[in-house]
Amino acid sequence: TILLQSLATVRGQLIDKETGKPFKNREIRYGVHVHIGDDNAPFQTQYGGTTFSDESGHFELEHLVVGPEYHITLVNRPEDQPDRITWQPVKKITLKDSHPLDLGRVEVEPPYQPPTLEERIAAAFVLKKTPLERFTYDRKIGGLTMQYPLILFGEPESKAIRELLALRFEDDEISSKLDSYLVIPVDTTESKRTAAQALAEAMGIKLNFDSAGLELYVTDTSGKQRAHADLAALSTDGKVSQKKLLKFLETNQVPKLDARELLDAALKQAKEQNKRVIVQATATWCGPCRRLSLYLDGERKLSERDYIWVKMDYRWTGAYKIMEKMRGGAQGGIPWWAILDKDGKAMVTSTTEAGENIGFPSSSSDREHFRGMLEKTAIRLNDMEINELVEGLKQKD
Incomplete structure (x- = not known):
């Protein structure tokens, strides 16, 4: 019919x-x-x-x-x-x-119109903190995300800054190398010079306030200078060179790590100390990953009684394959994480019974799943301490 x-x-x-x-x-x-x-x-x-x-x-x-x-x-x-x-x-x-x-x-709603290059450049120089406060904050974040602060001094409307930031925003090769850096554009126009100078003094450098120039500094997460380049070093025939900028970024990027070596070292330590291993899949562009890292770092004093934390950053060699096998087809984005026993077997993961990844546990149901992860894997932590760890998530929510 x-x-x-x-x-x-x-x-x-x-x-x-x-x-x-x-x-x-x-x-x-x-x-x-x-x-x-x-x-x-x-x-x-x-x-x-x-x-x-x-x-x-x-x-x-x-x-x-x-x-x-x-x-x-x-x-x-x-x-x-x-x-x-x-x-x-x-x-x-x-x-x-x-x-x-x-x-x-x-x-x-009117169709989305991507910002122009001029708008992106102007927005890049709008900092919610002073340059010195931003530098201090990014040093802390960089220690968790394995990224170096990259400070760019210059006047937003100058030709040199426009050329350099055009490469940052529009050149795929340059963009791919910026995973190693936390970029801090600092406005050196006369009205903003006092704030720029405060950062320069804290870094122990002397700025050349050339309205047509630029200064690039790379530091490690302790604030120690690693590299410096000015317009002359980065330009060819009076224009910022893509090849020279790319070489500067490649030369000073964070060294790539081997994911398998990181995991094996964590498991070896877990066997020696009778602990578990928290494995976190992460990437530099992932906001929830950063929130989870800030939380785990802030709770080290308590969590390290039972857990060793290792991050599988997708920049590291072999990280993707390790996490793909560990997830076993589990859906959801990142951060995805698991708690392993000392032999490397996953005891619990951030995937719920409904098949959803809690990522950073921001909701009450996510936090209850996290509580269950701790209760099933804790060795020394008692119920009061587990509750303290769960409650600590609310401060990062």
């Missing part, structure tokens, strides 16, 4: 929420999300089509059926990069019958 039913039509008018004007001649796609697996799995949009709004922003979707949830999406194609397509969700609808449905005015 084949059941047939009438098809429905949906109409509406796309309106720019910011200006109140219609979105003219815009590409619209619609359809049903068909997941390749459960509801959290990747999906394809099927059983729909493509249409366009007219000069007044009106559109019409045809051949919709009753029951399924349809997703209406606006397709954005930047004029200067027509192949760079982004999809902007507009509305979800579920038809209860086959009568034509008029959505009326459908307000849509």
Whole structure:
């Protein structure tokens, strides 16, 4: 028996929420999300089509059926990069019958416009702390993330700064090398010079306040200077050189570690001291990873009674393969972490019974899962101390 039913039509008018004007001649796609697996799995949009709004922003979707949830999406194609397509969700609808449905005015946020290079440069020099406070903070963070402070002194509107930051933001090779650094742009224009000078004095350096120049310093996490380059050292024919900047970053980057050696050393120590090993998958760009690292570092006095902490940074040789095998297909992003026994067997992980990764345990349910991880693996810690560790998460929330 084949059941047939009438098809429905949906109409509406796309309106720019910011200006109140219609979105003219815009590409619209619609359809049903068909997941390749459960509801959290990747999906394809099927059983729909493509249409366009007219000069007044009106559109019409045809051949919709009753029951399924349809997703209406606006397709954005930047004029200067027509192949760079982004999809902007507009509305979800579920038809209860086959009568034509008029959505009326459908307000849509204007398409995302990436900041210009000028805007990115200006934003880079806006520090929430003074340069000296930022340097002090980044030294602490760098000790946890294995990154060096990279201090850039210069005037934001100068030609040299624009050329260097254009490479930072737009050159893939340069961007890939910046994983080793925490970049601190410091404005040296006359009105900001006092703050810049305070940082320079703390670093033990003398700045050359040349409005057309720049100064790059790399320090270790104790504040000791590792390298310095000025405009002359980084330029060719009066322009900042990509090759020279790349060589400077490569020469002074954090040495790569071997993930297997790190893990083996932690397991050896665990056997000798009768402890467990906390293995954390992490990356320099991951905010929750940083929060978890700050928490674990702050609780060392208590946690190190039972646990040795080792970080599997994806920059380290072999880290990805080690964590891929340890996760065993567990879903979720990073930080993902596990507590191992002294033989390297995972006793508990940050994956819940529902298959979700708690990452940094910020919710009450996440913290309860973390409590369970400690209760199942603690050797010397008592219930009061475990509770203290769990409560400590709230201070980092």
